[in-house]
Amino acid sequence: KTYGYNEEDIIGKHCGVLWGKDSSNEDLRSKLSETTKGVWCGEIYHTHKDESKFPIYISRSIVKDETEIELGIVSIVRDITEKRAREQRLEYMAHFDDLTGLPNRVLFYDRLNKLLSRAKRDNLLFALLVLDLDRFKDVNDTLGHNVGDLLLRMTAKRLINCLREADTVARLGGDEFAIILAGINEPQNAAASAQKIITYLGNPFRVKKDNECTIGASIGITIYPFDGNNADILVKNADIAMYQAKRDGKNRYEFYNPDMNAASFRHFTIENKLREAIKREEFILYYQPQIDINTEKIVGIEALIRWQAPGQDLALPGKFMSIAEETGLIITIGEWILLKACSQNKAWQNTGFSPIPVAVNVSARQFKQQGIAEIVAQVLNETGLDPRFLEIELTERILMHDEELIMANLGVFTAKGVRLSIDDFGTGYSSMRYLKRLPIYKLKIDKSFVDDIATNPGDRAISEAIVTMAHSLQLKVIAEGVETKEQLKVLRSLGCDEAQGFLFYKPLPADKITDILSKGKL
Incomplete structure (x- = not known):
């Protein structure tokens, strides 16, 4: 049965028929015939009746009589096809990513080290690219991990299709890939390949029958021998460059340069200090009043975070919030801001001040997290603040992705x-379609348009267009960064409803706002 023969087919035939004509077995045949110790065992290939090869484990023993005369040879054969398949599977799993079929981290480093040896010997250039998908977490969170896995497989195929056979593309883990571009002539070759990859991955992926998603890729590039002389340094520096590409706007590539080490160290230091700041409760909220342009009465207050680290100056959000967003710490910090702002607003109301809304900025990462609506509801319930007196500020860029989740x-x-x-309206990509569909209450004209509104006809025209459009949609308009009477005069002439800025009040701690409210500024 093992060989596919019936008894009448095989009895009386020479056992060599089982070996077939495979020349690779010649050495083993020789060993079998040269058995001198009476026993030989090993793995070889035998041949089925249909001439297909299969692996066996064979043990051969010489049979002798009592006078040590050789009578013949007894062989015991075991088909090890399944054993070999398991071994090959384990070998594959040790070197290839099971999801995408790409080389994994182990095989990637093996090929990189071999290329390094050759490049050092032959004085060659090569490039290493580290690639991280943009917005992949959003896909996982909104469409599910099955769709995320499908997207990774589709990404792997696109990467293979836009590279040469001599190149290596590997999946390092999660949504991070690495690419070895062997034998380049100049760094610009790597830039061209990186841009090609970004273009390929920028096309929509059809992940469901009626559903497409668009992602991007941030790529860091190192060149051997300029950016490192061993695998670990080249990968580390490419990783640093990739994160710089993300900080610079994503969906782009960056070549490594040594200055990035300092920036990466600062980033790492701030991240660790932020984690400690959360534990030590080093954050405080400042509040900036929002003013009715016509009456100049306070009609709202925006909550603005500050970081008071021990022995340090008060840090503004621009120093640390982008890192909090990138690392995911914004989730914890954002929940704290929301709870603190709602608690303070309720406290003002309990003091007897007329109720006004408090505005809280919510980042893209916060807004897309699972359960954000439940978190807001829980905070309102815990603080007792009427929902009418909470205003959530979103940047318009949030509206351009994951429309179903946003609408929900x-x-x-x-x-x-x-x-x-x-928030910051006019700096992103909003369209009338979004503004008509979404239940928005107010638009905030970005400070960049307000700065020169009294002297720059372009800024005045943009601001006027925003006011006119908003009013046609029954929306309120507020201008931020108002610092001069001339700016206020222009905004009033355009029909802007509200304003905030240093002309009225700087951001102040809660007790200072309490003093202002006590003077009847409502």
Whole structure:
């Protein structure tokens, strides 16, 4: 049965028929025939009746009589096809990524070290690219891990299709890939390949029958021998360059340069200090009043975070919030801001001040997290603040991705009575379609348009267009960064509803706002 023969087919035939004509067995045949110790065992290939090869384990023993005369040879054969398949599977799993079929980290480093040896010997250039997918976590969170896995497989195929056979593309883990570009002539060759990859991956992926998603890729590039002379340094520096590409806007590539080490160290230091700051409760909230342009009465307050590290100056959000967003610490910090702002607003109301809304900025990462609507509801319930007196500020860039999730969350907020506003309006990519569909209450004109509104016709025209459009959609308009009476005069002439800025009040701690409210500025 093992060989596919019937008894009548095989009895009387020479056992060599089982070996077939495979020349690779010649050495083993020789060993078998040269058995001198009476026993030989090993793995060889035998041949089925249909001439297909299969692996066997064979043990051969010489049979002798009592006078040590050789009578013949007894062989015991075991088919090890399944054993070999298991071994090959284990070998594959040790060197290839099971999800994408790409080389894994182990095989990647093996090929990189071999190329390093050759490059050192032959004085060759090569490039190493570290690639991380942009917005992949959003896909996982909104469409599920099965879709995320499909997207990774589709990404792997696109990467293979836009590279040469001599190149290596590997999956290092998660949504991070590494690419070895062997034998380049100049660094610009690596830049061209990186841009080609970004273009390929920028096309929509059809992940479901009626569903497409668009991601991007941030790529860091190192060149041997300029950016490192061993595998670990080249990978580390490419990783640093990739994170710089993410900080510079994503969906781009960056070549490594030594200055990035200092920036990476600063980033690492701030991240660790932020983690400690959360534990030690080093954050405080400042509040900036929002003013009705016509009456100049306070009609709202925006909550703004500050970081007071021991022995350090008060740090503004620009120093640390982008790192908090990138690392995910924004989730914890954002929940703290929301709870603190709502608690303070309720405290002002309990003191007897007329109720006004407090505006809280919510980042893209916060807004897309699972359960954000439940978190807001829990905070409102815990603090006792009426939802009408909470305003969530979103940047308009948030509106351009994951429309279904955004609509669902916005719908929950507005159903509870929470107000929604668009921060920094005019700096992103909003369209009338979004503004018509989404339950927005207010638009905030970005400070960049307000700065020169009294002297720059372009900024005035943009601001006027925003006010006119917003009013046609029954939306309020607020201008931020108002610092001069001339700016206020222009905004008033354009029909802007509200303003905030140093002309009225700087951001102040809660006790200072209490003093202002006590003077009847409402």
